[in-house]
Amino acid sequence: MSGDHSHNEDQVDGGSRFNDKYKDKYKEKEHKHKDHKKDKEREKSKHGNSDHKDSSDKKHRDKEKMKHKDGSTDKYKDKHKEKRKEEKMKSLDGKVKKEKENGFASPLHLKSEPEDNFYHSPKHERSLKRERDDDNDTEFKPKKIKIENDKKAKKRKPEEDAKSKKTKNKKGEVADGKKKAKKEPEEKWKWWEEERYTDGVKWKFLEHKGPVFAPPYEPLPSNVKFYYDGKHMKLSPEAEEVATFFGKMLDHEYTTKDIFRKNFFKDWRKEMTPEEKAKITDLKKCDFNEMNDYFKAQSEARKAMTKEEKLQRKEENERLLQEYGFCIMDNHRERIANFRIEPPGLFRGRGDHPKMGMLKRRIRPQDIIINCSKDSKHPEPPPGTKWKEVRHDNKVTWLVSWTENIQGSIKYIMLNPSSRIKGEKDWQKYETARRLKKCVDRIRNQYREDWKSKEMRIRQRAVALYFIDKLALRAGNEKEEGETADTVGCCSLRVEHIKLYPENEGQEYVVEFDFLGKDSIRYYNKVPVEKRVFKNLQLFMENKEPDDDLFDRLNTSVLNKHLQELMDGLTAKVFRTYNASITLQQQLKELTSAEENIPAKILSYNRANRAVAILCNHQRAPPKTFEKSMQNLQTKIDAKRDQLSDAKRELKSAKADAKVRRDEKSKKSVETKKKAVQRIEEQLMKLEVQATDREENKQIALGTSKLNYLDPRISVAWCKKWGIPVEKIYNKTQREKFAWAIDMADDDFEF
DNA sequence: TAACTAACTTAGAAACCCTACG
DNA sequence: CGTAGGGTTTCTAAGTTAGTTA
Numbered sequence: 001m002s003g004d005h006s007h008n009e010d011q012v013d014g015g016s017r018f019n020d021k022y023k024d025k026y027k028e029k030e031h032k033h034k035d036h037k038k039d040k041e042r043e044k045s046k047h048g049n050s051d052h053k054d055s056s057d058k059k060h061r062d063k064e065k066m067k068h069k070d071g072s073t074d075k076y077k078d079k080h081k082e083k084r085k086e087e088k089m090k091s092l093d094g095k096v097k098k099e100k101e102n103g104f105a106s107p108l109h110l111k112s113e114p115e116d117n118f119y120h121s122p123k124h125e126r127s128l129k130r131e132r133d134d135d136n137d138t139e140f141k142p143k144k145i146k147i148e149n150d151k152k153a154k155k156r157k158p159e160e161d162a163k164s165k166k167t168k169n170k171k172g173e174v175a176d177g178k179k180k181a182k183k184e185p186e187e188k189w190k191w192w193e194e195e196r197y198t199d200g201v202k203w204k205f206l207e208h209k210g211p212v213f214a215p216p217y218e219p220l221p222s223n224v225k226f227y228y229d230g231k232h233m234k235l236s237p238e239a240e241e242v243a244t245f246f247g248k249m250l251d252h253e254y255t256t257k258d259i260f261r262k263n264f265f266k267d268w269r270k271e272m273t274p275e276e277k278a279k280i281t282d283l284k285k286c287d288f289n290e291m292n293d294y295f296k297a298q299s300e301a302r303k304a305m306t307k308e309e310k311l312q313r314k315e316e317n318e319r320l321l322q323e324y325g326f327c328i329m330d331n332h333r334e335r336i337a338n339f340r341i342e343p344p345g346l347f348r349g350r351g352d353h354p355k356m357g358m359l360k361r362r363i364r365p366q367d368i369i370i371n372c373s374k375d376s377k378h379p380e381p382p383p384g385t386k387w388k389e390v391r392h393d394n395k396v397t398w399l400v401s402w403t404e405n406i407q408g409s410i411k412y413i414m415l416n417p418s419s420r421i422k423g424e425k426d427w428q429k430y431e432t433a434r435r436l437k438k439c440v441d442r443i444r445n446q447y448r449e450d451w452k453s454k455e456m457r458i459r460q461r462a463v464a465l466y467f468i469d470k471l472a473l474r475a476g477n478e479k480e481e482g483e484t485a486d487t488v489g490c491c492s493l494r495v496e497h498i499k500l501y502p503e504n505e506g507q508e509y510v511v512e513f514d515f516l517g518k519d520s521i522r523y524y525n526k527v528p529v530e531k532r533v534f535k536n537l538q539l540f541m542e543n544k545e546p547d548d549d550l551f552d553r554l555n556t557s558v559l560n561k562h563l564q565e566l567m568d569g570l571t572a573k574v575f576r577t578y579n580a581s582i583t584l585q586q587q588l589k590e591l592t593s594a595e596e597n598i599p600a601k602i603l604s605y606n607r608a609n610r611a612v613a614i615l616c617n618h619q620r621a622p623p624k625t626f627e628k629s630m631q632n633l634q635t636k637i638d639a640k641r642d643q644l645s646d647a648k649r650e651l652k653s654a655k656a657d658a659k660v661r662r663d664e665k666s667k668k669s670v671e672t673k674k675k676a677v678q679r680i681e682e683q684l685m686k687l688e689v690q691a692t693d694r695e696e697n698k699q700i701a702l703g704t705s706k707l708n709y710l711d712p713r714i715s716v717a718w719c720k721k722w723g724i725p726v727e728k729i730y731n732k733t734q735r736e737k738f739a740w741a742i743d744m745a746d747d748d749f750e751f
Numbered sequence: 752t753a754a755c756t757a758a759c760t761t762a763g764a765a766a767c768c769c770t771a772c773g
Numbered sequence: 774c775g776t777a778g779g780g781t782t783t784c785t786a787a788g789t790t791a792g793t794t795a
Contacts (some may be wrong), residue, residue: 101792350763350786409755411785425759474761475789484787518788519762557753560790571761593788620763628776659778701763708761731781732754 013130076727150243189332191420192427192740202397202421206372208327208336210379211400211413212320214343214362217241224294227287239272242359245346247291253350253674260357264346267359287390321673327399327415335416336399341368347406351485351520358406397421407483418736430711431568433578434751440578444469451532457553460571461562464490464551465535468575472615473527475556475572487516490572491556496509496546500537509534580612580709585751587611588718597682603689604727605718610696620701621624633691640684647677707734713743713749720747 077663197203219240225232226243235243245253246264254260263284280286305313324339344362351354365385372378374392388402400413415421436443447469450462467473468490477488488497497515504510506530517523528536540550556572563570587608592601623629651673658666690727706715712730716738717727726735726742735742 141783338784340784348764350787352784398758401757407786409786412758414759422760429760477789479788487787489788519764519786521763556789557791571790618762625778632778704762733781 011601014088025473028430037601039338055657058320106282112580131680175225188739190740190743191332191422191423192744196424200395203394204373205331205376206327206329206394206399207376208372208379208399209324210370210381211368212340213365213382214341220244220291220294224290226291229282229285230287233276233279236273236276239268241344242268243286243288244273244295245344245359247288248295248344250288251293254346254356256544257356259352259354260346263355263357265351265361266355271359275375326431329415329419329421332420334419334421337414339404339413342404342411349485351487351516353485354482355406355484361405369401371396371399371401376697398678416736418733418739423737423740426737429574429577430713430751432574433581433711436567436570437573437582437751439470439567443716446566448530448532451530451536453492457558459536460540460551460554461559463533463540464554464559465563466529466533469579470529471513471527472576472579472617474525475575477556485516485520487518487520489517489556491554491559492549493550493551494546495541495544495548498537498541498550500534502534521617521619545611576616578710580616581711581714581751583612583615584608584710585714588714592718592722594722597685598724598728599686599689599724601724603693605715605724606702607696608702609702609706609710612710613700613702616703616705616709618704619699622698625700630691633687633694637691640680640687644677644680644684647673647680651677707737711751712738713745714751716741716745717747717749 025623088743153505217237219237225238226235226240227233246268249255261283269277269280277598325336326333328334341363342360342440345360347353347355347358347360365381366388368387370387370390372390373394378390398412398414401410403409404411417423417426442545443465444603447462447465450458451466451739453459453462468475476492478492479487488494493515499512499514501510501512502508504512504526509531510526511534512524512526514522514524527556537550540552544550560571563572563574588605591608593604596604617749651670654666654673660669715729716726718724719729730738
């Protein structure tokens with residue numbers, strides 16, 4: 001058997017001696033696996049591999065073997081094989097099925113970042129006045145907030161009005177004691193001009209009103225009936241509530257999926273009375289249609305409400321927002337992101353999620369942990385109830401937490417992205433990425449060196465890092481099989497996810513990636529790689545089954561530990577941030593031309609943004625109405641064209657007329673006509689740009705990168721440089737989130 | 752060391768709402 | 774004035790990362 005392990009050993013062409021210790025360790029781990037099936041599977045695959053003792057394998061093995069001082073093993077990484085195999089048996093076309101229905105198919109290539117300059121990182125590096133080095137620099141002058149300067153005040157006028165309305169309202173807030181403190185300055189607080197906490201403390205004072213619970217269940221009116229096997233059946237309130245969750249979703253594809261139905265039915269039965277349970281044994285015999293109709297009618301009714309009713313609803317919402325949607329954190333009133341507790345319902349996992357359809361139970365006060373300062377006025381639980389706990393932990397940022405019943409994970413209520421606590425973190429994230437910029441050359445040289453390492457784990461680490469850097473892949477943690485959809489990232493890639501082509505379409509050493517990533521979004525890409533990478537991949541894949549891990553000596557923890565050594569604060573995800581931001585900056589430089597008008601410049605911006613979205617594989621399902629809306633737009637364009645030729649014709653005749661008549665009036669008429677033509681031309685151009693933009697955006701989602709990966713200062717600087725109002729790039733919410741960047745970035749900001 | 756836990760960021764879909772157009 | 778449809782907001786799932794525990 002010992003030989004059977006060989007493929008697991010750390011060894012590379014360099015070869016080395018056999019290592020029995022490792023084998024033992026490996027065995028030990030095996031026994032830790034909870035599932036016996038998995039052990040069996042393990043054995044199976046070992047046998048399978050032993051069959052592959054080809055000469056090259058032998059050669060490697062016999063030569064000096066690379067050792068893994070870390071004693072790393074195959075670890076649990078492949079423990080989940082069995083299930084996957086089973087699934088595959090069931091559906092050979094699993095891939096196709098699993099794929100999201102977003103129509104994504106073709107390899108999207110980032111046109112920029114050509115191979116040849118990949119390792120050249122932009123040189124110019126300059127720091128802004130106010131900037132501080134993210135980690136240790138605290139030499140910030142805590143300026144007191146003053147009036148914003150005129151320019152900005154002007155620019156922000158529209159929202160400012162809205163803002164001040166809000167700030168007025170807040171006077172309603174409790175103003176007791178020293179803590180609550182000084183009246184909020186009416187101007188926007190520039191937290192970025194103040195010093196930060198350094199010691200892991202997130203706040204000194206925190207007060208809030210607790211969460212808003214989901215409204216209690218309202219039983220259906222008696223005329224809305226449920227039928228089982230064609231016969232009316234009155235359900236108990238508990239069973240009825242869960243039934244309505246399903247009834248509401250009848251039009252959704254989920255309800256056609258086997259797993260969803262199975263999970264739902266199982267959980268639903270748990271809520272039934274013994275009688276109901278005895279009777280309702282087959283979901284297919286359940287008729288939820290009246291419920292479905294009822295809820296549809298309800299939403300129609302809501303839409304059809306009178307203005308006053310709508311206004312009333314709005315005001316009620318606003319009241320709730322004012323009361324529960326804000327907290328006081330360190331003397332400032334800050335917006336809470338999700339102050340409403342998630343209502344009960346059926347779990348909607350993405351992709352092929354094994355738990356889809358399970359009942360997400362209602363959260364009650366006794367499930368809730370409150371976090372606030374000791375010296376604050378603690379939120380009251382609803383009458384007759386108790387919180388699970390009230391704690392005062394100022395090393396964390398959340399206000400409320402509870403444990404969710406599907407995955408057993410913890411959910412939190414936290415602050416809005418516009419808040420200081422989120423903003424600082426965001427800013428810091430980009431500063432870390434900028435620090436990476438300074439040393440990325442070194443790191444790239446290093447991993448290129450490591451491709452030649454004698455140690456397998458180092459080679460794997462280096463190749464993985466290359467992918468993360470070049471392709472902006474996610475780190476790829478291991479996941480518990482059967483708990484979530486089968487998706488992967490870089491470190492968890494399996495052999496089946498890549499194909500190697502020594503030569504493909506005229507290019508050498510092409511790797512084809514095809515896997516499901518986060519949210520079960522397909523990643524498909526064909527990329528030429530360096531020869532050494534290619535050879536390494538061949539080596540990593542040797543004697544492995546399709547569902548073996550490509551990087552069996554690597555996981556995210558190992559990788560991140562290594563990265564940490566290369567640069568303080570460096571982790572795998574920093575590469576995504578860095579590459580996204582640097583790409584935007586590069587693309588903006590490349591695509592923006594001074595002569596173009598504003599709409600054209602904005603198109604360029606969107607294209608630069610798009611390059612990033614493609615790099616990060618941010619996709620969306622093409623809107624259902626996409627084709628139609630494209631057509632509509634085309635019709636508009638055609639109409640505009642006609643209008644233009646009409647206007648031109650009129651201009652012509654006006655000109656002719658003016659020539660003959662030579663009077664003021666006809667001259668004027670020419671001028672007007674000229675203007676009209678110009679105006680129409682502009683409109684046409686705008687429409688055409690819009691069409692191009694939309695077409696190019698069909699399956700690409702720009703929002704995610706804009707919100708999470710692109711240093712906003714790059715965009716702000718670009719706007720300032722070209723005289724584009726930031727509003728054209730960022731909507732109100734985005735401007736709130738990026739207020740720090742809008743305030744501090746000048747037109748010469750360099751990422 | 753690996754498994755587990757906590758905290759926090761990132762993500763696409765769906766719901767909502769506003770506005771331009773007929 | 775009604776409405777389509779597109780932008781915005783909300784929702785909550787699904788990741789990453791670091792720290793703790795066994």
